[in-house]
Every structure is written in C-alpha cells, then in structure tokens.
Amino acid sequence: MTAEIIYGSELAQEIRQELKEEVDSLREKSISPKLSVIIIGDDPASKSYVKGKQKASNKIGMDADLWEYESSISEQELLEKISELNNDRSVHGILVQLPLPDHIEEQKVIEAIVPEKDVDGFHPVSIGKMMTGQDTFLPCTPHGIIVMLERRGIKIEGKHAVVLGRSNLVGKPVGQLLLNRNATVTYCHSKTKNLKEITKQADILIVAIGKPSIITSDDIKEGAVVIDVGVNRVDGKLTGDVDFESVDQVASYLTPVPKGVGPMTITMLLHNTIEAAKKINQ
Ligand SMILES: Nc1nc(=O)c2c([nH]1)NC[C@@H]1CN(c3ccc(C(=O)N[C@@H](CCC(=O)O)C(=O)O)cc3)C=[N+]21
Numbered sequence: 001m002t003a004e005i006i007y008g009s010e011l012a013q014e015i016r017q018e019l020k021e022e023v024d025s026l027r028e029k030s031i032s033p034k035l036s037v038i039i040i041g042d043d044p045a046s047k048s049y050v051k052g053k054q055k056a057s058n059k060i061g062m063d064a065d066l067w068e069y070e071s072s073i074s075e076q077e078l079l080e081k082i083s084e085l086n087n088d089r090s091v092h093g094i095l096v097q098l099p100l101p102d103h104i105e106e107q108k109v110i111e112a113i114v115p116e117k118d119v120d121g122f123h124p125v126s127i128g129k130m131m132t133g134q135d136t137f138l139p140c141t142p143h144g145i146i147v148m149l150e151r152r153g154i155k156i157e158g159k160h161a162v163v164l165g166r167s168n169l170v171g172k173p174v175g176q177l178l179l180n181r182n183a184t185v186t187y188c189h190s191k192t193k194n195l196k197e198i199t200k201q202a203d204i205l206i207v208a209i210g211k212p213s214i215i216t217s218d219d220i221k222e223g224a225v226v227i228d229v230g231v232n233r234v235d236g237k238l239t240g241d242v243d244f245e246s247v248d249q250v251a252s253y254l255t256p257v258p259k260g261v262g263p264m265t266i267t268m269l270l271h272n273t274i275e276a277a278k279k280i281n282q
Contacts, residue, residue, distance in 0.1 A: 156178060
C-alpha cells in the first residue's frame with residue numbers, strides 16, 4: 001500500500017479562500033480583523049514563522065502588526081505591552097511567539113492576554129472551555145489536525161487514536177479534541193513502556209515528539225492514518241518526526257513535513273482572529 005498524502009498546504013489554500021471572503025464581508029460592515037504578534041529575540045526560525053503568519057494574514061486582507069523586541073526586554077515591559085493591546089479596540093487577536101527568553105515566565109505571559117483575544121487558545125480559560133466542550137478558541141495546531149482529518153473524510157468516532165507527546169501546545173490538546181469527537185485516546189510519552197505495542201494499535205497516530213524520523217513503518221499498523229507534527233531542522237532543512245519513505249508504504253494517509261500540519265496551524269490562527277473580530281463586534 002502507498003499512503004495518500006494529505007497536503008495541508010492545499011487544504012490551507014482552500015480554507016484561506018473561504019476566510020478571505022469572510023474578511024471581505026466583515027470589511028463591508030467596517031470591521032477590520034487585526035492580529036498583533038509579539039516576537040522577542042532574533043531566533044531565525046521564530047522570525048521566519050512570524051513573517052509567515054503576517055504574510056498569510058495580509059493575503060486574506062487581514063491586518064497583522066508585528067512588535068519586535070530584543071531578548072533583554074523585561075517581563076514587566078512585555079506585560080505592559082500586552083495590557084496595551086488588550087485595551088486596544090482595533091486589535092482582535094494577540095499572539096506572543098514562543099518560546100520566550102528564560103527570564104520571562106511563559107505562563108504569566110499567556111495568562112496576561114485577555115481570553116477574548118487569545119487566538120492561540122493557550123489561556124487556561126480557553127483550555128478549560130475546550131476540555132468541557134464549550135465554544136472557545138481552539139489551539140491552532142491541534143485544531144488544524146482535526147480539520148485536516150475531517151476535510152479528508154477520515155472518521156474519528158470509535159477509532160483508536162494514539163498521541164505521541166504530551167506538550168501543552170500539541171499533545172494534550174489534540175488528544176482532548178479527538179476525545180471530544182469520540183475517539184478512544186491513548187497518550188504516550190518518554191516514560192511509556194512497550195511503546196511499539198501501543199503505536200501498532202493506532203488507527204490514527206499523531207506524532208509530536210520532536211525527534212527527526214523517529215517513527216518508521218515498523219511502528220505502525222497497516223492502513224493507519226499518520227499525522228506528523230514534527231518541526232525539526234536537520235542540516236538547515238525542515239523535517240518531521242516520521243520517516244516518510246518507509247511509513248508511506250504502510251499507512252493509508254500520511255501528512256508530509258513541510259506542507260503538512262504547519263500551513264494548517266497558520267490557517268487556524270487566521271480563523272480564530274476572524275472569530276475574535278466577529279465576537280468583539282457582536
Ligand atoms: N505563540 C505561538 N503560537 C504558535 O502557533 C507557535 C509558536 N508560538 N511558536 C512556534 C510554533 C511553530 N509554529 C509553526 C507554524 C507554522 C509552520 C509552517 O507553516 N511551516 C511550513 C514551512 C515553513 C518553513 O519552511 O520554514 C510547513 O510546514 O510547510 C511551522 C511552525 C507555530 N508555533
């Protein structure tokens with residue numbers, strides 16, 4: 001079997017066209033959705049992601065302003081900037097690019113953003129609402145994964161979904177969203193015993209570990225759906241956590257890196273910002 005490759009980049013194009021139409025109709029009502037992105041330090045990868053977010057926003061007619069600070073910025077100064085953006089009625093979504101320098105407490109920063117503008121879906125209020133199945137901003141990467149599955153007609157209900165990784169950004173929330181859609185969910189992590197026995201049971205395998213090409217055809221069941229959330233740089237090139245060539249021979253569906261989950265993440269950020277603009281103005 002050769003897997004059908006799910007190009008997130010193509011789906012993202014399709015969805016961004018729909019979002020552009022929404023922005024157009026909001027603008028007719030004099031609502032201009034705007035995202036504010038804060039980036040600290042000069043990590044080239046972070047800078048390039050942030051530029052990607054800004055470009056994607058502008059392409060659908062949405063404003064995105066960028067606030068760049070040196071890594072010497074104090075936590076207090078950053079919190080003040082967030083407070084200013086919280087109170088700025090022209091700003092609908094606020095994103096602080098992670099990770100932050102060591103002297104800044106990440107959780108404090110996440111909690112400083114008002115939930116109404118938390119387009120990353122990282123605020124404890126957003127997470128709590130997600131856990132209890134209430135309407136809220138969903139975290140972009142997990143939500144992007146669900147949309148990929150749904151738009152490709154892949155059934156989630158009743159499936160055994162195995163999540164590799166338990167970060168607050170990806171692993172934990174994607175498992176929750178799969179559970180909300182009636183999957184049977186197993187989480188695996190660095191302390192999991194007999195990992196391969198578990199991954200081989202997965203109908204849907206979400207790989208968010210952060211080690212290049214760690215999952216091979218040996219680890220998966222014939223016909224599994226494999227979603228690669230890895231973002232690794234190897235010799236300057238972006239690669240996933242899945243050994244694409246071997247898994248391609250066994251899986252039924254497989255997402256590539258790049259052009260897989262990444263473009264969907266940005267698309268869900270655009271989606272959340274538009275939703276924020278609608279809610280603030282209703
Ligand atoms: N507050 C916050 N929110 C985030 O959502 C967030 C963050 N911080 N910090 C960093 C991670 C990483 N992330 C990516 C988004 C898109 C691509 C993406 O579109 N990648 C392209 C390729 C890009 C390239 O070639 O460099 C692709 O996979 O095809 C990648 C990575 C969002 N993150």
